[in-house]
Amino acid sequence: MKKVIHQYLGQAIKKYRSKALKQRARSYTFLYTPILAIVLFTCAMGLILWTLNYQDKNQQQYTLYRESAFAKQRILLRFAANEDAILELSREISNSASKAQYPESFLKLSTKLIQDSPEILQLRWLDSRQNRIATLPNNPSYSKWSDRTSIKSVLDTELNVIFSEAAESNKATYGRMLGFHPAENETSNTDRQYVFWHVTPIIQNGAVTGGIATLYSGKRILQHMVPSELNGLYRFALVDSSGKELVSSNPKRSSSRSLEHNVTLDKTPIPLTLHVSTYPPPTNLTYRTLLWLVIGLSSFVLWSLWSVWKQTSKRYSIQKDLQTETNFRRAMEESITIGLRAHDMQGKITYVNPAFCEMTGWTRHELVGMSPPFPYWSSELVPDLTQKMAVALKGNSPKAGFEAILQKKNGVKINSRTFVSPLIDEKGEQSGWISSIVDITEPIKARQELALAQERFTTVLESLDAAVSVISLQSGELLFANKYYRETFGNTTKAHLDLAGHEINPEDVGALDIDSVDGFAGLPASALTPTQSDFREIQINQTKLWYEVRRRYISWVDGHLAQLMIATDITARKKVEDQTREQEEKLQFSSRLTTMGEMASSLAHELNQPLAAISNYCTGIANRLKSQQNIDIEKDILPAIEKATKQAHRAGTIIQRIRGFVKRSQPQSVLVNVATIIEDSVGLAEIEAQRYGVQISISFADNLPKVFLDPILIQQVLVNLLKNAIDAIKNIPVKVNSSKLIKLGVDIDNSVSPAMLRIRVMDQGPGIPEDALERLYEPFFSTKHDGMGMGLNICRSIIESHHGRLWAENNAPEKDQPGIGCTFTILLPLDK
Structure with missing residues (x-):
């Protein structure tokens, strides 16, 4: 009924939720239009602002490219003008007749060049051996700086190289950029930090008679070659081929917002790059105001829409809760x-x-x-x-x-x-x-049927031929006892406790109920009641009766633990079992006597040999003593006596083994060495084996443990199996250089769990027919024409009483030959 109610409620709630979701989707449809309008407005304004900003940046970039090209053109034109002036100066020198004094035109032109070109630090007139003839301007500070040892060596070395290249090519040549660290007192003067040479050869009558060397300042190139109106708008820097910035018009580097452009001074003889960057532009107040105005208006509209959405959601939530409550109540009323x-x-x-x-x-x-x-x-x-x-x-x-x-x-x-x-x-x-x-x-019908069922169940319990009782574990009270229990034991708990083995102490049981405290710490009774009952057989000393007792813990009607016990009188069955056990012992004893009877002729022959030898030795000793000759006792008498004693010991050993084998005693399991049992069994069976020319081979595994078993019964099994193996091969013809062999092996079988002691008896007989393997252990079934059919049945009973196993199987083929003989395998447990 609950399942049907839950099904109806589930269907009703599912139907309501589907309807509520559809209604909720419709309730929010009106909000999509303003959201879409706000999004479109924001996108349009953002696109306009981005377009304006993009156009402004493009205009600035275009202006930067144009001004960079103009600065590059001015620098290259200035270098070209200086080269022309120096070339004219070299011509004036070459036209002069005497070089002892400065030509007037040289002084005039060089002074004008230095005045018009501030980027030139020094101008030198050199002869063909690079000796300095004149140096302009004659400035003590420049002379002091250039004549400094560390600087002079670098400048002269570079000048020698450039002069050689110019003399060889007969062309004006530029040197590489040289960098110097200013002295401590010259930290503010950066004009001489990066310089380079320019050498123009003086040619007279086709030969180089000297040269004019000009020392340029990298810093002054940016200060005086770049137009002054551009220096205020842009930051200029000279960069070498590796990208390192050498000199700049402004020591402060440009920011990330600055625009940058590089132009290569390709017509300059040295590889330099002019790096031009803009200064950070001033803040565009109109653009930023418009941007923040659009952002503010959009945010305000979104906040307004969110407020409306929140109020609508709250109202809808209340409405939904009301509808849910109403529908749920209606669903319950209609589905209950x-x-x-x-x-x-x-x-x-x-x-x-x-x-x-x-x-x-x-x-x-x-x-x-x-x-x-x-x-x-x-x-x-x-x-x-x-x-x-x-x-x-x-x-x-x-x-x-x-x-x-x-x-x-x-x-x-x-x-x-x-x-x-x-x-x-x-x-x-x-x-x-x-x-x-x-x-x-x-429920009324079920109650009536339950009452009838209880009455029938009580009738069945009262009619059982077994004592049924239930005792409380809280109070020790007898909660239930059937008619058989009451008539046999009365209405007390004494018989229940006796049959239960006194595992429940009445004093302890009473202590569990003190102050109504649960002795099991509130655990549910169902968790303490196993699903299976235990089984035991109990003998009551007063009546000498045997009872089969089954007990288990159950949860009584009040929820507390109780013990249920069913006791069945099995005295008659125990008597039958005792009689059966006595019959089995007699049968086992008779089987041993029968085995000895079958081996009687072999035993008699085995005993006759030592007895005849003893008789011969004694007769020989008597004859030697009667001869009255000189007798050496140690040589003539003692060896014969020792041999007679050995034969007597041999006969005694045989008789002792036979006596122990046929001795009738109660079955008794002890801890014995299995090798001793094997040797005694082989000793008995070997007498019969020797009669038919059969050899018994024994193999023991290393470190065999002692086993808890009955040695006489296990010996009876082994003798029986060995005798059957001898009977199987005694009449088989033997090939040349071969013998009849029985193998007896003892080891540990680790293929089973737990490991067990394994004894195998293997013969080379004709084997056992397949149809006889299944009936081999049946009573009175035998493959021998004169057999009784009880030997293997008794053997299997003995092994199973030791909780072991016994089976037979024909040997597998070997080396492309059919299998011959069979193997009897015994498995015995290693522990008690």
């Missing part, structure tokens, strides 16, 4: 199997649920508006039900409700129980009464 019925204060029906309509067979429209007596009341119970209804409408209805018989519209009667309670409205005031009607027809 209990009939619900509402009355006003006068008892008129105002509401019924589907379960009540199904219970009575009347429709909702027919029931609503009815007043007592109702048509679904049974006619003979109308007065009684009218009185109960009047009492219930006064608020005096019993809490347990009252039972009634309802009659459906089709005449079928059902048993019901009605509960009446006040109906409270939303204002907290009583507006009527609500009654719930439960159909108890099936």
Whole structure:
């Protein structure tokens, strides 16, 4: 019934959730339009601002490219003008007749060149051997700097190289950029930090007679060659081929927002790059104001929309909770199997649920508006039900409700129980009464059937030929005892405790109930009751009777633990088992006697040999003594006596083994060495084997442990198996240079778990037919024409009594030959 209710409720809730999700999707549709408009407006404004910013940057980049090209052009033109002036100066020198004094034109032109070109630090007139003829300007600070040892060596070395290249090519040549660290007192003067040479050869009559060397300053190139109007707008720097910045117009580097451009001074004889970067542009207040205005307006609109969305969601959540509560109550009322019925204060029906309509067979429209007596009341119970209804409408209805018989519209009667309670409205005031009607027809039938089943079960327990009792583990009280227990043991717990082995102490049991404390720490009884019962056999000393006792812990009707015990009298069965065991012992003893009887002729022959030898030795000794000759006792008498003693010991050993084998004693298991049992068994069987020319080979594994078993019974099994092996091969013809062989092996079989002692007896006989293998251990079945068929049956019983196994199997083929003989395998446990 619960499953059906849950199914109805699940379907109703699922249907409601689907409807609620659709309604929720429709309720938020109106918010999508303003969100889309805000997104489009923000995107449009962002695109406009980005376009304006992009155009502004493009304009700045274009201006930077143009100004960079202009600065490059000015620098290259300045270098070209200087080269022309120096070339003209070299011509004036070459046209001069005497070099002892400066030509007037040289002084004039060189002074003008230095004045017009501030980027030139020094100008030297050199002869063909690079000796300095004149140096301009004659500035003491320059002379002091250039004549410094560390600087002079570098400048002269570089000048020698450049002069050689110019003299060789007859062309003006530029040197590489030289870097110097300023002295401590020259830290503020950076004009001489990076310099380079320019040498123009002086040619007279086709030969180089000297040269004009010009020392350029990298710093002054940027200060005086670049137009001054550009120096205020841009930062210029000279960069070498490796990307290292050598000199710059402004020591402060440009920021990440600056635009940059590189132009190569390709016409300059030395490889330099002019790096041009803009200074950070001033803040565009209009652009930023417009940007933040758009961002602010969009954020405000989004915040407004979010506020509306939040209020709508809160309102929808309240509405959804109300709908959920209403639908859930309606689903419960319509899906519940209990009939619900509402009355006003006068008892008129105002509401019924589907379960009540199904219970009575009347429709909702027919029931609503009815007043007592109702048509679904049974006619003979109308007065009684009218009185109960009047009492219930006064608020005096019993809490347990009252039972009634309802009659459906089709005449079928059902048993019901009605509960009446006040109906409270939303204002907290009583507006009527609500009654719930439960159909108890099936529970009443189940209760009646349960009572009948309990009566039948009690009858079965009372009729059992076994004592059934239940004892409480809380109080030690006998909770139940059947007729057999009461008639045999009385109504006390003494017999229960005796049969249970006194595992429950009455004093301890009583202690569990002190102060109503649970002795099992509140654990559920079901967790302490195993599903299986234990089994034992108990003998009561007073009556000498045997009982088979089965016990288990159960959860009693009050939830506490109790012990159930079933005791069956098995005294007669124990007597039969004792008689059967005595018969088995007699049968085993008879089997040993039979085995000895079958081996009697061999034993007699084996005993005759030592006895005859003893007789011969004694006769020889007597004859030597009667001869009255000189007798050496140590040589003539003692060896014969020792040999006679050895033969007597041999005969005694045979008789002792036979006596031990046929000795009748109670079965007794002891811890013995299995090798001793094997040797005694082979010693008995070897007498029969020697008679037929059969050899017995023994192999022992290393470190064999002692085994707990009955040595006489195991010896009986081994002798029987060896005798059967001898019978199987005694009549088989023997090939040349071969013998009849029986192998007896003892080892540990680790293929089983736990490991067991394994004894195998293997012969080379014809084997056992396949149809006889299955019947080999049946009583009175034998493959021998004169066999009794009890030997192997007794052997298997002995091995199984030791909790072991015995089986036979034919040997597998070897080296392309069919298998011959069979193997009997014994497995015995290693532990007790």
